[in-house]
Amino acid sequence: MKFEKKRASTKQDIPTASLPDIIFMLLLFFMVTTTMREVEILVDYKLPSAQALEKIENKRLISYIWVGKGDRMQINDSIVKLNQVQDIMYKKRQALPNVIVSLRIDVGTDMGLVTDIQQELRKAYCLRINYSANIKI
Amino acid sequence: MLRKKRSHEAAIPTSSMADIAFLLLIFFLVATVIDVDTGIGLTLPEYIPPDEIEEVKVDPDRMAAILINETGDVLLDGKPISLFQIKNTLKPRIQSKIGLPKNKKLIVSVKTDRKTRYNAYIQALDQIKLAYFEVRNEYSRSKFGAKFDDLNEDAQNEVKDAVPIIISLAEPEYVKK
Numbered sequence: 067m068k069f070e071k072k073r074a075s076t077k078q079d080i081p082t083a084s085l086p087d088i089i090f091m092l093l094l095f096f097m098v099t100t101t102m103r104e105v106e107i108l109v110d111y112k113l114p115s116a117q118a119l120e121k122i123e124n125k126r127l128i129s130y131i132w133v134g135k136g137d138r139m140q141i142n143d144s145i146v147k148l149n150q151v152q153d154i155m156y157k158k159r160q161a162l163p164n165v166i167v168s169l170r171i172d173v174g175t176d177m178g179l180v181t182d183i184q185q186e187l188r189k190a191y192c193l194r195i196n197y198s199a200n201i202k203i
Numbered sequence: 204m205l206r207k208k209r210s211h212e213a214a215i216p217t218s219s220m221a222d223i224a225f226l227l228l229i230f231f232l233v234a235t236v237i238d239v240d241t242g243i244g245l246t247l248p249e250y251i252p253p254d255e256i257e258e259v260k261v262d263p264d265r266m267a268a269i270l271i272n273e274t275g276d277v278l279l280d281g282k283p284i285s286l287f288q289i290k291n292t293l294k295p296r297i298q299s300k301i302g303l304p305k306n307k308k309l310i311v312s313v314k315t316d317r318k319t320r321y322n323a324y325i326q327a328l329d330q331i332k333l334a335y336f337e338v339r340n341e342y343s344r345s346k347f348g349a350k351f352d353d354l355n356e357d358a359q360n361e362v363k364d365a366v367p368i369i370i371s372l373a374e375p376e377y378v379k380k
Contacts, residue, residue, distance in 0.1 A: 086217065089224035096231035114325040118332030119241040128240060168240060171321050178317030180324070184372070188250035197325055198242040 105143055109134025111172035115202040122166060122196060129158050129192075133171040137179055148182055155190035170198045243328055245370065265300075267293060267311045271327055273318035286323065289330035290337070297338045301365050314373035328370070335368045342366055 111134040122128055131151075132140040139146055141154050159165050167187060171180060187195065269289065270278040277286050284292060293311065300309050311331050315324050336351070343351045343362045351362055 082221070086220040086224050089221055089228055093224055093228045093231060096228065096235055100231055100235045114322045116243060116325055116329035116332075118243065118329050118336055120244045122240040122242070122244075125240065166244075168242060173320070173322040173325075175321040176317060177315040177319040177321060177324055180321055181315075181317070181372075184247060185250070188247050191250070193247045193249065194244070195247060196240070196242040196244045197328070198240065199325060199329075201241065 105130075107132060107140065108145055109138045109140050109172075111135065111170060112174075113170060114173045114197075114199050116199040117202050119199060119201060120196075122168070124166075127162065127164060127166045128168050128196075129155075129162070129165050130168050130170060131183065133169070133175055133179065133183070135172055135174065137175065139183075148179075148186065151183060151186040152190045155187060155192045159190060159192050164194070165192055166194045166196055167192050168196045168198050243325065243332060245328075245372075247372070261310065262307075265307060265310050267296060267309060269311065269313050269327060269331070271313070271315045271319050271323050273316045273320075275320065275323040277327065286326050286330065289327060290334040293331060293334040294338055297334060297366065298341075301338075301342060305364070305367070308367055308369060310369045310371055312371040312373055331370060332368070335366065339363075339366045 109132045111132060130141070134140070139148065139151070141151070146154065155167070169180075169183070184195070187193070266280075268278075268280055272278075275286065277284055277289065279289065279292060293309075297309050300307060313324070313327060313331070339351045339362055342365060343349060343354055343358070346362070347354055347358050351359065354362065
């Protein structure tokens with residue numbers, strides 16, 4: 067007696083011909099959403115956490131100011147001094163009139179420095195600001 | 204015979220295509236930073252040179268003055284309160300002014316010392332914003348039956364008009380420099 071396995075006559079393997087297409091779709095998605103970190107952060111900072119947070123919808127409008135430990139302040143790629151802030155930010159505002167300044171300030175910074183920066187921003191007419199913070203869990 | 208027949212068809216081997224695509228995919232997965240920028244938004248007032256500043260008297264009933272000193276203690280209208288009570292203290296005051304005209308709404312003024320830690324300031328600001336958000340949500344629930352974020356633009360604007368967020372950052376004092 068011959069034993070034979072009963073098998074359906076249809077093919078059993080998964081068609082892999084479309085696999086590259088699927089992968090390419092995923093790839094394209096990630097390529098489009100990726101924003102490469104273009105600046106190197108030179109200051110050491112820890113963001114505060116808060117609950118009443120808002121998302122900034124338009125990333126293109128954001129310009130960052132970092133303030134780290136030891137009152138080091140960074141705009142773009144370099145450490146700047148307080149008296150340079152106004153000029154730099156004024157130029158940024160001319161290039162992008164509705165710029166949002168995202169302030170990434172270390173939790174331990176004195177408010178004196180923060181208000182000084184804000185005064186400079188007011189002089190440079192960059193009035194929309196955003197205190198960057200993490201979500202409190 | 205057989206070999207000759209095959210060599211007529213020139214085909215690129217596509218079986219490794221998926222692998223190549225996977226490699227690229229992994230690269231982009233690793234390189235992607237999806238950090239959404241979240242934070243507390245604020246609009247600064249325009250800069251006015253010190254000699255042109257006009258003092259405007261505001262009805263003390265409209266004002267909620269918050270003072271934070273360098274040790275993180277909070278004064279609300281002269282009374283010491285804890286940082287986490289700010290929200291619950293402000294809420295009824297905001298709610299009591301919903302029906303009033305625009306120039307009678309509550310103004311929250313925040314003032315800090317130069318030595319106050321940034322964290323204390325953000326926590327206070329967070330409490331104020333939370334108070335406003337909760338009042339807005341409750342108001343839109345009672346009026347439109349939905350959360351503020353779920354309303355359409357017209358309804359949102361109506362709520363915004365009823366509960367405007369007015370936060371005034373006091374001019375910094377230079378005494379304690």
